[in-house]
Amino acid sequence: MRYSLVMLAALSVLPMQVAAEQTPLSAQPPQLIEASGSAMEFGGSVRLRYEVKQDFGFGSTAASNTQDYWLSQLRFYMKWQASDKVNVHLEAQDARIHQAFSDHSISNTSTPNIFEDQLDIHQAYVDVHLNGGDSTLRIGRQKLNIAAQRLIASLEWVNTARVWDGLRWTSHFADNQHTVDVFITQLVPVNPTAANNHDTTGSRMFNSHFNGIYYTNTSWLADLQSEVYLLQRQESMAQDDIQTLGIRLAYQQGDYDADMEWMNQSGEFGGMNHQASAYHLGAGMKLKALATHVGIAYNFASGDSDATDNQHQTFDNLYPLNHAYYGFMDFFSLQNMRNAELVAKTKLSKNLVLRTAWQGFWLDEEDNDAWYNAGAKAVRQATTDVASDVGQEIDITLIYKLPKQKMKLVAGYSRFFSGDYIKQTGVSSAEADFLFVQSKWSF
Secondary structure (H helix, E strand, C coil), X not given: CHHHHHHHHHHCCCCCCXXXXXXXXXXXXXXXXXXXCEEEEEEEEEEEEXXXXXXXXXXXXCXXXXXXXXXXXXXXXXXXXXXXXXXEEEEEEEEXXXXXXXXXXXCCCCCCCCCCEEEEEEEEEEEEEEHHHCEEEEEEEECCCCCCCCCECCCCCCCCCCCEEEEEEEEEECXXXXXXXXXXXXXXXXXXXXXXXXXXXXXXXXXXXXEEEEEEECCCCCCEEEEEEEEEXXXXXXXXXXXXXXXXXXXXXXXXXXXXXXXXXXXXXXXEEEEEEEEEEEEEEEEHHHCEEEEEEEEEECCCCCCCCCEECXXXXXXXXXXXXXXXXXXXXXXXXEEEEEEEEEECCCCEEEEEEEEEEECCCCCCCEEECCCCCEEEECCCCCCCEEEEEEEEEEEEEEHHHCEEEEEEEEEEEECHHHHHCCCCCCEEEEEEEEEEEEC
């Protein structure tokens, strides 16, 4: 907890306000009810998604090799502006999984859970605005979506999403050119059939405390945003205490954009000495004649070179938005990985966008470390000399927005082509397939 004490001390001296987060899909123009100088806003959303997963075990005989199911998510929120300095936000969620057409079902009773959260409190926090509105203290159950969300995200793709209990005190100052964000939180595990709480789950991630200091600067160079951060994930039962020091630069001018992020970790993982690193490099440009934005990127995260020593070198991906970055089939996280990608987004009409993407995946330490999926779970572990090429993925996605109806429709198809690593480490089919259709209505 040594960094927690530093963060608490920082709260007393820094002028801060909540940093800009990714706007939640449920956010809509307010429906205000005036009452004794206060205002209340009500809203919510209904989301339905059908998924088909074919050969996700690459020829495995397990029931989970091929599945299809429906996911439903209902949210209802209330915002109360109690005064010019105090806001209250309450949000309920009912998320469920439903059997579709196959004979293979997914367990909906495990804890923690990413599919099922039956009528529970999703968010419940109070915002207190200070320093003339330039500083805000947020206390309670809340979401964290910071910067590019490569390490910190509420992960809205997952049916139950991700929330934390704690406090967050952040500030914009010097004409909004500087932002400092400090948070001290604990992740909330989802109990599918009872109230979500912090009972031990046996998971080093779901039981963990998460603290951080995040600084953003937009004044150093024109068109450049620079970020520096220090994050801590701690879970005493698993003997984890990992610090992440990172730098991110994001540049945009005219039709061109680029970004890079470097992350270095130290501390303890499972009582072992932890030293790991990761980085991202990306660039893009708009092709106006084709109404298309094209981007390329390369991502790297270290793996463990020797599983028998007291050194742990596998990068800890923390709480990321992996679904958006490393293939929509969720086969990879930023751990023991080398990844190249090419993404094109084309505006076919005013409300219709086509996204096409190619991803290539290799392991950093293919002979000593595992292949980890988007949930940081080891998929396969090599025991002999194998190739590093895991495979390639192609994603094709259509996004259609109906703004007046506050409706968004998304449909996607993905195919994964097995590389030599998969073929050399067990039962293997040539490829896996993924299909989904999703609608979301906000009110």
